[in-house]
Amino acid sequence: MGELDETDRRILELLAADARRPYSDIADEVGLSAPAVSDRVTALEESGVVERFTVDLDRSQLREGAHVLVTLSVPPGNVDDVRAAVEGADAVEHVFVTADGDVLCTARLAAADVRAWVTDTVGTDAITDFDVTLLAASAWRPSVGGAEFAMACDECGNTVTSEGETARVGGDRYHFCCSSCEAAFRERYERHDAEA
Amino acid sequence: MGELDETDRRILELLAADARRPYSDIADEVGLSAPAVSDRVTALEESGVVERFTVDLDRSQLREGAHVLVTLSVPPGNVDDVRAAVEGADAVEHVFVTADGDVLCTARLAAADVRAWVTDTVGTDAITDFDVTLLAASAWRPSVGGAEFAMACDECGNTVTSEGETARVGGDRYHFCCSSCEAAFRERYERHDAEA
């Protein structure tokens, strides 16, 4: 998929607000026909921009356990293993891996049981330390991001034009308006990495 | 809505995997007719268990900025204000409020700009400190939770029967199999609160 145009963004925004909204409805909003919207959504799915259509649940009504944030300190070599273990665990909702290799996750657990859960899930050998925080609230906003963020340089925030570049840093795509921003970003990333 | 039965859970799980899946398809899976599924989904929406149908996007393909985790240290009185400010901010994806009153959020920002973003969004007066971590990866699993978590006591993990109780602790609903578990949980919560 080359570039997302303004219409793609509006379609994504409408789907983020209501993923079951008929394409014919969306077509009216964006000034296209229903088949045209359907084609664009298919393309967005195939390119991986759309990962899945899903449902946002109020999990506090599901009696699934207390909501906790678990911070795992992980030695550099174990990050991928720990991440995989956590992502495969049943009670886990979110997983974040920081640039310096810590793994954070949120999960629904019995609060008295977290130590056992960590031991069972990742094992104590794979991590150097862990910390658990009880969460009182959480929210998730499926926004697409305003146009002002559409092409912002990941270093300086200026608009990325066709002169800009996209580069991989630590396995993830980032976008820069110029090569000096890329260099500055990369240096910061590597410094973080070295400290870890 | 009284109780979610096993069928409701399976419907939610199927919708979490594909929110655009036809109700007639789902009906086949769970052994009901399409109107019956539609009625259940409507009830789930009305009771607030289903907050919205939405789309999970690969935001790294949207050129929306670097993914950062911002941890805000917030004085007790300001938690609600800071939370509201962060939840209203355009670049924010997730917001977590810990039981001891810190506010964490993930956002897509230009990495060089985070200080300015925090100042603009929450103001420096409302917080005592903040910390920014670059995120290398993140994942979100819209799972409904297995039956084993369906009625787990939030303190001990045992099954909550009809003898159990639901109580509010710090504004959130929790479920307990007995009153001593509730007391233990509440005491832990209040100790955390006092330390903050």
Place this chain on the structure above:
DNA sequence: AATGAAAGGATTAAGCC
């Protein structure tokens, strides 16, 4: 990307247990 026809899904209403 639009159109129109055909196929498929959602919703309604009536009736059952």
Place this chain on the structure above:
DNA sequence: GGCTTAATCCTTTCATT
């Protein structure tokens, strides 16, 4: 109350331009 079936209406898909 919650379910089913059948009819209607709406949405999606496909072939064509």
